[in-house]
Amino acid sequence: xxxxxxxxxxxxxxxxxxxxxxxxxxxxxxxxxxxxxxxxxxxxxxxxxxxxxxxxxxxxxxxxxxxxxxxxxxxxxxxxxxxxxxxxxxxxxxxxxxxxxxxxxxxxxxxxxxxxxxxxxxxxxxxxxxxxxxxxxxxxxxxxxxxxxxxxxxxxxxxxxxxxxxxxxxxxxxxxxxxxxxxxxxxxxxxxxxxxxxxxxxxxxxxxxxxxxxxxxxxxxxxxxxxxxxxxxxxxxxxxxxxxxxxxxxxx
Amino acid sequence: xxxxxxxxxxxxxxxxxxxxxxxxxxxxxxxxxxxxxxxxxxxxxxxxxxxxxxxxxxxxxxxxxxxxxxxxxxxxxxxxxxxxxxxxxxxxxxxxxxxxxxxxxxxxxxxxxxxxxxxxxxxxxxxxxxxxxxxxxxxxxxxxxxxxxxxxxxxxxxxxxxxxxxxxxxxxxxxxxxxxxxxxxxxxxxxxxxxxxxxxxxxxxxxxxxxxxxxxxxxxxxxxxxxxxxxxxxxxxxxxxxxxxxxxxxxx
Numbered sequence: 001x002x003x004x005x006x007x008x009x010x011x012x013x014x015x016x017x018x019x020x021x022x023x024x025x026x027x028x029x030x031x032x033x034x035x036x037x038x039x040x041x042x043x044x045x046x047x048x049x050x051x052x053x054x055x056x057x058x059x060x061x062x063x064x065x066x067x068x069x070x071x072x073x074x075x076x077x078x079x080x081x082x083x084x085x086x087x088x089x090x091x092x093x094x095x096x097x098x099x100x101x102x103x104x105x106x107x108x109x110x111x112x113x114x115x116x117x118x119x120x121x122x123x124x125x126x127x128x129x130x131x132x133x134x135x136x137x138x139x140x141x142x143x144x145x146x147x148x149x150x151x152x153x154x155x156x157x158x159x160x161x162x163x164x165x166x167x168x169x170x171x172x173x174x175x176x177x178x179x180x181x182x183x184x185x186x187x188x189x190x191x192x193x194x195x196x197x198x199x200x201x202x203x204x205x206x207x208x209x210x211x212x213x214x215x216x217x218x219x220x221x222x223x224x225x226x227x228x229x230x231x232x233x234x235x236x237x238x239x240x241x242x243x244x245x246x247x248x249x250x251x252x
Numbered sequence: 253x254x255x256x257x258x259x260x261x262x263x264x265x266x267x268x269x270x271x272x273x274x275x276x277x278x279x280x281x282x283x284x285x286x287x288x289x290x291x292x293x294x295x296x297x298x299x300x301x302x303x304x305x306x307x308x309x310x311x312x313x314x315x316x317x318x319x320x321x322x323x324x325x326x327x328x329x330x331x332x333x334x335x336x337x338x339x340x341x342x343x344x345x346x347x348x349x350x351x352x353x354x355x356x357x358x359x360x361x362x363x364x365x366x367x368x369x370x371x372x373x374x375x376x377x378x379x380x381x382x383x384x385x386x387x388x389x390x391x392x393x394x395x396x397x398x399x400x401x402x403x404x405x406x407x408x409x410x411x412x413x414x415x416x417x418x419x420x421x422x423x424x425x426x427x428x429x430x431x432x433x434x435x436x437x438x439x440x441x442x443x444x445x446x447x448x449x450x451x452x453x454x455x456x457x458x459x460x461x462x463x464x465x466x467x468x469x470x471x472x473x474x475x476x477x478x479x480x481x482x483x484x485x486x487x488x489x490x491x492x493x494x495x496x497x498x499x500x501x502x503x504x
Contacts, residue, residue, distance in 0.1 A: 013345025
């Protein structure tokens with residue numbers, strides 16, 4: 001694979017930007033330009049990779065990531081199903097859309113106590129992640145299902161296809177690109193939901209580490225938890241970006 | 253009389269989902285008889301909202317004011333840096349990947365870190381909203397600065413325009429529709445992050461009011477806070493959506 005000159009230059013500048021950012025992080029930390037609460041990058045990495053703390057981080061990370069994953073799956077499923085329902089049953093469309101946007105507008109910190117009552121503290125993060133993902137997928141799938149062109153619809157009508165066949169063979173494939181983009185943008189939403197949920201007294205997870213280390217002035221621990229969450233979201237986002245590229249090449 | 257029925261009919265066709273959820277909630281609380289401390293009735297929440305307007309107005313106004321000011325500052329900063337990056341290929345090559353990284357990680361999770369660095373006060377809440385509004389503004393404006401109408405660049409070239417006049421008369425106007433998308437995306441998250449920040453460390457505002465009333469087991473007040481926050485969020489989303497539609501209808 002050969003890169004064009006311009007493309008190679010872009011990649012070089014991008015890497016340069018990231019390296020400069022990390023160097024600035026290290027420099028500010030080393031010289032304590034932002035006070036004691038900004039640790040150098042190397043300190044955070046040393047803290048993160050210390051074998052003694054591995055069980056702590058493993059426990060928190062697996063708790064949070066499983067909540068993120070479950071919430072993501074549930075939310076995606078729910079969003080796609082409700083979008084399909086709204087698409088098929090015309091009279092319900094407006095009401096479902098309004099309900100979804102009202103639920104999305106309820107601030108997560110206000111939903112958390114509700115879920116603590118309805119479910120439990122352990123599942124609150126997952127529930128908020130589900131709702132966050134649900135809205136992104138509902139919007140993406142809804143606009144995707146309307147993406148098939150009128151010409152294609154006319155063709156299907158001419159051949160006497162029924163509603164179900166049209167959904168399966170025309171509208172669903174046409175909805176895929178928007179759906180996959182939605183899945184990509186739902187990744188950070190899912191992480192935010194799970195972490196905010198854990199701020200409300202979960203007994204484990206990265207969100208718990210963040211809040212307790214913020215209050216107890218354990219700066220490297222605080223930054224480490226944030227770095228793990230950011231890295232997780234970034235890799236999932238990157239993976240969805242690759243899938244998105246494939247789907248766009250195949251279905252558009 | 254007929255107009256009243258019409259209003260009622262459109263209202264129900266749009267909001268039947270919301271009404272249904274509220275109805276089920278009221279019914280569930282009445283039938284199971286859960287203690288009002290755990291879960292208040294919708295009607296009691298409404299009574300508290302109507303009975304104590306000054307508390308809600310004062311705190312809601314503060315949160316809204318902070319969110320709007322932070323949003324404006326964040327959007328201005330994002331636009332400014334996107335414009336500077338447009339003039340320099342090196343700078344944009346360095347900044348765009350960083351901005352992409354930051355828009356794919358859960359920025360809300362950075363709130364504990366920023367709070368620890370800047371201290372627990374209103375300036376920090378403001379800074380958090382600025383940071384969170386900055387990324388969508390930068391990403392979408394930079395994309396818009398590159399999405400020029402086909403052929404327009406040749407015209408400017410033929411007419412011998414210099415880079416500055418090309419920027420002012422072609423590139424900047426071309427970015428306006430994208431800028432409106434950024435505003436629509438950033439507005440609800442500005443309000444959400446204002447509330448989360450106030451919840452974690454504020455001494456006033458909706459987020460603080462929520463934490464305080466939830467801590468005092470004043471659940472009606474806590475749910476009333478959520479209702480006010482939801483209304484602010486819905487209104488800001490609707491306004492920015494309308495502004496976006498109006499602008500893109502005029503611009504395209």
